[in-house]
Amino acid sequence: MASMKNVSSLIRMLDQVGLEMVLRFHLLLNLISEENISIECPPEFLRVPGRGSETDILRPAGIFPLSYPASYDVTSFLTCWLSICAADTLLTCPSSCKCNSSSLEVDCSGLGLTTIPSDIPLDTQTLLLLNNKLTTLSGPVFANLSALHYLDLSHNFLDLLPQDVFRDLVNLTDLHLRNNSIRTLDKPLLQRTVLLRRLDLSLNGLSQLPTGLFDDLTALHVLSLRSNRLQNLDRETFEPLVRLQKLQLGDNPWECDCNLRDFKHWMEWFSYRGGKIDGLECTLPKELRGKDMRMVPMEMFNYCSQVEDENISSSADQAGTPCTKGRMPPLSEPKAEPEPESSTECSQKQRYRPVSVRRAIGTVIIAGVVCGIVCIMMVVAAAYGCIYASLMAKYHRELKRRQPLMGDTEGEHEEQKQISSVA
Numbered sequence: 001m002a003s004m005k006n007v008s009s010l011i012r013m014l015d016q017v018g019l020e021m022v023l024r025f026h027l028l029l030n031l032i033s034e035e036n037i038s039i040e041c042p043p044e045f046l047r048v049p050g051r052g053s054e055t056d057i058l059r060p061a062g063i064f065p066l067s068y069p070a071s072y073d074v075t076s077f078l079t080c081w082l083s084i085c086a087a088d089t090l091l092t093c094p095s096s097c098k099c100n101s102s103s104l105e106v107d108c109s110g111l112g113l114t115t116i117p118s119d120i121p122l123d124t125q126t127l128l129l130l131n132n133k134l135t136t137l138s139g140p141v142f143a144n145l146s147a148l149h150y151l152d153l154s155h156n157f158l159d160l161l162p163q164d165v166f167r168d169l170v171n172l173t174d175l176h177l178r179n180n181s182i183r184t185l186d187k188p189l190l191q192r193t194v195l196l197r198r199l200d201l202s203l204n205g206l207s208q209l210p211t212g213l214f215d216d217l218t219a220l221h222v223l224s225l226r227s228n229r230l231q232n233l234d235r236e237t238f239e240p241l242v243r244l245q246k247l248q249l250g251d252n253p254w255e256c257d258c259n260l261r262d263f264k265h266w267m268e269w270f271s272y273r274g275g276k277i278d279g280l281e282c283t284l285p286k287e288l289r290g291k292d293m294r295m296v297p298m299e300m301f302n303y304c305s306q307v308e309d310e311n312i313s314s315s316a317d318q319a320g321t322p323c324t325k326g327r328m329p330p331l332s333e334p335k336a337e338p339e340p341e342s343s344t345e346c347s348q349k350q351r352y353r354p355v356s357v358r359r360a361i362g363t364v365i366i367a368g369v370v371c372g373i374v375c376i377m378m379v380v381a382a383a384y385g386c387i388y389a390s391l392m393a394k395y396h397r398e399l400k401r402r403q404p405l406m407g408d409t410e411g412e413h414e415e416q417k418q419i420s421s422v423a
Helices: 001-018 018-034 074-090 259-274 298-321 357-422
Strands: 038-039 047-049 056-058 062-065 098-100 106-108 126-128 148-154 175-177 198-200 222-224 246-249 282-284
Touching: 259 298
Parallel strands: 106 126, 126 148, 148 175, 175 198, 198 222, 222 246
Antiparallel strands: 038 062, 047 056, 098 106
């Protein structure tokens, strides 16, 4: 009965520790039965029964075999092992934080933290650090947290993010940096987070995004840039986001000028392939203030090409001809008539002109309608021709039938005239 009680109490202990500890204990029993392996255990957990006495004697700390001689107490040995396992699982939770061993979640939100705890369990998958007083993040603050999937740093006072702060988060899928004071982002910041699916950068002070920031985020589905200081965006920055499904850009002071023209082309392509994008309300110029950039026709940006051509021509006049720029004639040789340069070398490279998806669709629709009208007119003309030809053929047949009869009557009239003249 005593042994049964010990077993039941052991089972309760294992249930409190968790399934992972049960598996470890099962592995330990297999090792005990198969091999002689040594392990170090603290002396306060190991007790050896005294010979001829009921009192237990503490064995000094050291190495003892797992084959477990008969002189060792089984219960003390199991207590040692379970204590080590429990300390490994439970005692690593940071102070004042809430840890959930089943979901591997560490919740340190709303604690007024100024630094991130250094004793976060290495197997943490969800880390919540929102509503604190974090101002900076050191480079190795997330080192060895490669199992992290969800990171929330919202509602803090973060200003500058080191470019290698997320370097070890190779399995990160959700990153939330909402409502901070971030003003700039470095290009390599998200270089290692290739599995990122949701990124929230709303309610910050971002005025621009570096080209290449999203080059490695081919799995990104949701991106929020709401409530920043963005005035224009570069099309090349968003082209690598081939799987993006939702983009939030509202509440920014957009300047709907030539600098935003190429991004408008990308927005039309993004909407055409099924992406969802919220309103992009223009602030400048005054003629477009309050209007949604998506509703502004592309013809409003026709003047941009003329402006670019004028800028290119003025810069070319100031810098000289591209073919002769930086070329000096030799001083020792006599002057000779310059040979004409080939047109291929001196010809100006054509500018990239993005294609308007809306205009392309309208062209296809108009062309289809015109082709349909032409086809209908051709069918009507062919039917009219067939009907006209059949009517004319019928008329000629009737005319031929009447010609012999008309010929006989005329002959009778001639004969009557001849008879009357003879008489």
